[in-house]
Amino acid sequence: MQQIFAVTVPFFALVLFGYLAARQQVLPESAIPGLNAFVLYFALPAMLFRFGRTTPLGELLNPVVLGVYALVALVIVFGTVWFTRSARVNLKDAAFGALVAAFPNSGFMGVPLLATLLGPAAAGPVISTMLTDMVLTSSLCIALAQAHEASGQGARAAAWKALRGAASNPLPWAIAAGAAVGAAGLEFPRPVDVIVRMLADAATPVALFTIGAVLWRAGQHAHSRTPVALYLPVALVKLLLHPALVWALGRAAQAAGLPLTGGQLTALTLAAALPSASNVSMLAERYGADNGRVARIIMSSTLLAFGSFSLAAWWMGAR
Numbered sequence: 001m002q003q004i005f006a007v008t009v010p011f012f013a014l015v016l017f018g019y020l021a022a023r024q025q026v027l028p029e030s031a032i033p034g035l036n037a038f039v040l041y042f043a044l045p046a047m048l049f050r051f052g053r054t055t056p057l058g059e060l061l062n063p064v065v066l067g068v069y070a071l072v073a074l075v076i077v078f079g080t081v082w083f084t085r086s087a088r089v090n091l092k093d094a095a096f097g098a099l100v101a102a103f104p105n106s107g108f109m110g111v112p113l114l115a116t117l118l119g120p121a122a123a124g125p126v127i128s129t130m131l132t133d134m135v136l137t138s139s140l141c142i143a144l145a146q147a148h149e150a151s152g153q154g155a156r157a158a159a160w161k162a163l164r165g166a167a168s169n170p171l172p173w174a175i176a177a178g179a180a181v182g183a184a185g186l187e188f189p190r191p192v193d194v195i196v197r198m199l200a201d202a203a204t205p206v207a208l209f210t211i212g213a214v215l216w217r218a219g220q221h222a223h224s225r226t227p228v229a230l231y232l233p234v235a236l237v238k239l240l241l242h243p244a245l246v247w248a249l250g251r252a253a254q255a256a257g258l259p260l261t262g263g264q265l266t267a268l269t270l271a272a273a274l275p276s277a278s279n280v281s282m283l284a285e286r287y288g289a290d291n292g293r294v295a296r297i298i299m300s301s302t303l304l305a306f307g308s309f310s311l312a313a314w315w316m317g318a319r
Contacts, residue, residue: 001310001314004117004310004313004314004318005310007113007116007117008113008306008309008310008313011109011112011113011208012305012306014205014208014209014212015109015208015209015211015212015215015302016212017209017212018208018209018210018211018212018213018214018215018216019212019213019215019216020212021209021212021213022212022213022216022217023216027213029217029220032210032213032214032217035206035209035210035213036210036214036279038206039108039203039206039207039210040170040171041170042199043199043200043202043203043206043207044107044108044171044174044203044207045170045171045173045174045199046174046196046197046199046200046203047111047112047199047200047203047204048107048111048127048171048174048175048178049174049175049177049178049181049196049200050178050196050197050200051111051115051120051123051127051175051178052127052174052175052176052177052178052179052181052182053178053179053181053182054120054178054182055120055123055124055127055179055182056124057179057182057183059121059124059125060124060127060128060131060175060179061128062124062125062128062264064253064258064259064260064264065124065125065128065260065264065268066128066131066132067253068246068249068250068253068260068268069128069129069132069246069268069271069272070132070136071249072242072245072246072249072272073102073132073133073136073137074136074140075245076098076101076102076237076241076242076245077095077098077099077101077102077137077140077141077144078098079237080094080097080098080101080102080234080237081094081095081097081098081144083233083237084097084098084230084233084234088230089230089290089293091144091145091147092145092146092287092288092289093289093290093293094144095141095142095144095145095289096141096145096280096283096284096287096289096290096293096294097231097234097293097294097297098141098144099137099138099141099142099280099283100234100238100276100277100280100294100297100298100301101234101237101238101242101276101297102133102137102141102238102242103133103137103138103276103277103280104129104133104238104242104271104272104273104274104275104276104277105211105274105275105276105277105278105302106126106129106130106133106271106274106277107130107171107207107277108207108208108210108211108277108278109207109208109211109274109275110126110129110130110271110274111123111126111127111130112203112204112207113274114126114267114270114271117270117313117318118263118266118267118270118318121263121267122263122266122267124264124267125264125267125268125271126267126271127175128268129268129271129272130171130172130175131172131175133277134169134171134172135172138283142283142287145287145289146287211278211302214278214279214281214282215278215295215298215299215302218278218281218282218291218294218295218298218299219295219296219299225292226290226292226293226296230293231293231296231297231300232300234297235276235297235300235301235304236304238275238276238297238301239273239275239301239304239305239308239309240308242272242273243269243270243272243273243312245272246268246269246271246272247265247269250264250265250268250269251265266316266317266318269312269316270309270312270313270316270318273305273308273309273312273313274305274309275298275301275302275304275305275309276297276298276301276302277298278298278302280294280298281294281295281298
């Protein structure tokens with residue numbers, strides 16, 4: 001367990017530093033969008049480009065890995081919507097709650113954390129989860145969120161809009177570009193390679209710091225004060241049920257003889273055990289959902305994940 005904490009403590013500490021810096025105004029609130037943009041459009045794409053370049057295409061698009069993770073994502077989304085929808089939580093709010101229950105912080109936290117814990121081989125399965133969440137999970141939840149305001153045609157238009165939003169995300173394109181360059185065996189001139197490496201090396205600390213700042217900002221801009229009963233159960237679904245279902249379905253796939261290695265299953269399970277993606281609060285605000293509830297789900301999942309993720313990593317035998 002000490003070996004696990006030696007890895008997880010620095011990662012979660014940087015998130016805490018970002019939160020405290022924003023709270024104490026050492027980092028002005030006006031600077032947070034710029035910091036987020038640097039990570040999203042420069043540092044993180046460079047890091048994912050490097051992983052895509054060095055990871056075989058078959059590992060990035062492994063159909064068994066994608067199938068296991070996508071099926072569990074669908075179960076979590078529809079199950080969370082059904083479980084949480086009530087007189088106080090409409091379909092839009094239930095859909096965004098389902099998104100934070102099924103969408104881990106794989107990009108900003110998961111890829112560097114799991115690569116450190118499990119080695120570079122974990123990058124392929126974790127990138128597969130990112131592609132699934134950016135294309136399938138987020139598009140489905142946004143379409144569900146708008147379905148109660150629209151006819152069937154409107155819901156289809158919402159789904160198409162969500163897919164276009166996923167296509168404008170630079171992260172999948174960085175992965176695809178890296179995979180294409182790696183498959184072609186291309187080599188960059190040394191200055192270009194140094195630039196990519198410098199940006200990629202900045203991704204992990206700046207992304208973790210940004211998570212903390214974004215969490216503080218989400219709390220400041222929350223439009224409502226949500227009772228604990230409306231957000232804590234969803235955070236527990238994210239941290240406990242999501243990884244448990246991924247592990248159970250993965251073991252079932254292995255028992256059925258499907259080609260899923262122990263290392264791939266460990267990476268998938270620990271990716272699902274990550275806290276909720278911090279950028280969902282901004283999506284909820286953009287679409288007029290209860291971003292206060294979403295922000296509290298993300299915050300509580302991040303706080304609790306330090307213990308739950310560390311225990312999951314220890315139980316899965318990560319070193």
